[in-house]
Amino acid sequence: MAGMISEALQDETENGFTERQREVLDVVLGLMVAEGDGFSVARIARAASCSKETLYKWFGDRDGILTATVQWQASRVRAGEYDRQRLDAAQLRKSLEGFAANWLSVISSQTSIALNRVAVSHAATAKSRLGQIVLANGRFAIGERLKPILEAGRNAGLLEFVDSEEAFRAFFGLVGRDVQIRLLLGDDFSLDQATIAADAKRAANQFLALYGYRQGGVKNSGGAGDAPAAGEPKISVI
Amino acid sequence: MAGMISEALQDETENGFTERQREVLDVVLGLMVAEGDGFSVARIARAASCSKETLYKWFGDRDGILTATVQWQASRVRAGEYDRQRLDAAQLRKSLEGFAANWLSVISSQTSIALNRVAVSHAATAKSRLGQIVLANGRFAIGERLKPILEAGRNAGLLEFVDSEEAFRAFFGLVGRDVQIRLLLGDDFSLDQATIAADAKRAANQFLALYGYRQGGVKNSGGAGDAPAAGEPKISVI
DNA sequence: TTGACGCCGTACCGTACGGTACGGTACATG
DNA sequence: CATGTACCGTACCGTACGGTACGGCGTCAA
Structure with a gap:
């Protein structure tokens, strides 16, 4: 080898x-x-x-x-791929929480902030590919990695949506909210591990409430879920 | 006068x-x-x-x-303030849609993109207030303007949340999703009025599904709502 | 008319940067 | 040893920029 x-x-x-x-x-x-x-x-x-x-x-x-x-x-940062686990509700929720926590820890890292700032600066002039590279390895990379899981969840009867891209965008919004733009603009608010874990759990809850298959959906109600937030991130993107 | x-x-x-x-x-x-x-x-x-x-x-x-x-x-862009209308469910939904449509049209405007890019560029060096100014007049200004409406909705028994800031951040995420970061990084995808109107309606639906008072919530289901998307934006922020 | 004022256009200055050239050194190959 | 290669450190060059100075012009008030 x-x-x-x-x-x-x-x-x-x-x-x-x-x-x-x-x-x-x-x-x-x-x-x-x-x-x-x-x-x-x-x-x-x-x-x-x-x-x-x-x-x-x-x-x-x-x-x-x-x-x-x-x-x-x-x-x-291209290492780490989620394994094709058997998909029950608990595993799906855990995967969503893991993705959310990982994504939050990445976009709040100093490296990601610096890279995104430079790419945004150079995006104004059309002669630089920095913005495209960051987009491809950030936003779109994580999308392509999460969508198979969403579709597996739909195939298993756990999720309900017509377009995985739209479902992913909703998840993206529920996770990221105002975090990235605030950090890029220099708002120095800390995002410690406990906050990230709580935010990831909330985002997964809200996503499942919106796209979970169960009739009537689940109103978000603070916490009270199984599957405590995943430990360290499994994947990384810019 | x-x-x-x-x-x-x-x-x-x-x-x-x-x-x-x-x-x-x-x-x-x-x-x-x-x-x-x-x-x-x-x-x-x-x-x-x-x-x-x-x-x-x-x-x-x-x-x-x-x-x-x-x-x-x-x-x-500080002009325009939502009037204190009597708050029923239809009016609340219309307000949320109006906010969402306005916010989307603002962040997708060339002026906002340019201003945010410049502010992000200068946010790396601590000696510039641009980032703080844009944050104060963008993200935080719209938050302070929407939160009274959210609280009025809660007082009227239409919404259910414990922290208006958290509720607003969820709304912010559901509306903006990946739009702003993609535009800032130079992804030239168009956002016409029809798309904005549809996105605003979807975001309001999803927000009401998550934070609406009705037991069991409302699963998002495409469209089929009253109150067609508001016409022109009423307020503007960076 | 005279003077003060505010502004335009341009010339000027110091500096810092992107990009190139050159001498010197370590090392690998024969 | 001779030769070539890859690299470091530094000097150099042209240019473009931030910031300042100066002459000229229109306006307005006394």
């Missing part, structure tokens, strides 16, 4: 970056988190102990550096 | 800007919509036919120009 490709000579992994390049991109990521995107290429070179010439040779121009950084982060 | 204050001599209105200043700020707003915030002060002066010296005299520095622009736009 391993060793199929000579590992010392060609140390590019599937994401297309060498080890040294990944080190540099991690430094860029740190700068983004610390200072937004107001840093110069010289600042990158100083912080990463590399030369500007190398940066331009590797990534073309400044926008190429930022693009590579976003892609590197995107390739790193 | 009019003429209480001499109109020719002191043409500052309550927002603190003179007529000429408002003209200039509208030009800045146009530049933001057209080009993000990558324009120079010289570009503003050329587009507005004024001198850079005047700009710096009026607004201090470049960030002051942007701040004044955001404040000017904020002061302009």
Whole structure:
């Protein structure tokens, strides 16, 4: 399995970056988190102990550096896939809560905030792909990952909807609410693990109340549910 | 009523800007919509036919120009207040739909997208108030305007919740879903009036299903409601 | 008429940035 | 050892920007 490709000579992994390049991109990521995107290429070179010439040779121009950084982060967080579990009501609820908690912890992380801010800044000028990359690896990636579960829930008679995309968007709204826009605009409100767990449970409850199959639905009523909030996140997206 | 204050001599209105200043700020707003915030002060002066010296005299520095622009736009959209109507179920539903439709049309407008992008860009550096201003006049302004209606609905026995802030955040999520982040990141998907009206109706339905007083709640089921979507927006926020 | 004022247009200045070039070094290959 | 390669550090260049200064012009009041 391993060793199929000579590992010392060609140390590019599937994401297309060498080890040294990944080190540099991690430094860029740190700068983004610390200072937004107001840093110069010289600042990158100083912080990463590399030369500007190398940066331009590797990534073309400044926008190429930022693009590579976003892609590197995107390739790193693609791990973790929900297993095809047998689907009963409790498992479905647990999956929804897990997705919600994970999504909340991601969008409230400093890395996600920094990356989204940079991408939003560059979205105004049409010559940058940053916004598309972040969208593809954030909003749309999690959508494609959750929709199979929603559809499995529908097949199992647990959910009721006509369009999984619309159902997902409702779930997205119930989970995220105003969190992302407030964080992007600099409203520093903390989102600790307990809050995230409670929010995830509430969002799952409300989603099931709206899209659960049972006639009459379930009015949300605080808590009183089984399946305590899942532990650590299983998947990650930008 | 009019003429209480001499109109020719002191043409500052309550927002603190003179007529000429408002003209200039509208030009800045146009530049933001057209080009993000990558324009120079010289570009503003050329587009507005004024001198850079005047700009710096009026607004201090470049960030002051942007701040004044955001404040000017904020002061302009503060008009329109929902009247204290008698509250029955139909009127409540109509109010919710109106709010939702208005909010959707605002956040999908080019002006709002541009302003939010600039504010998000500057939110990384702590030395700019743009993010706070946009938050105060957007997310929080509409919250303070909707919560009295929610509480009136609760007093009338039409709604059931313990915290109006939490209820509002759920409404916010059900209405906005992924719209704002997608638009900010440059996903150009159109949101025409028909779609906005349908989305507003759906959001109001879902909110009432979750927070309506009736035992058992109302499962969302497409449309089939009274009170066709409100016509033009009544209020506006950033 | 005269002067003060506010503003426009433009020239100017210092700086910081994106991008390139060059010398020096470590290392790998033959 | 000779040669090539990849990289670091730094110097360099052109430009564009933020911010300031100055001359000129219209307006208004005394």
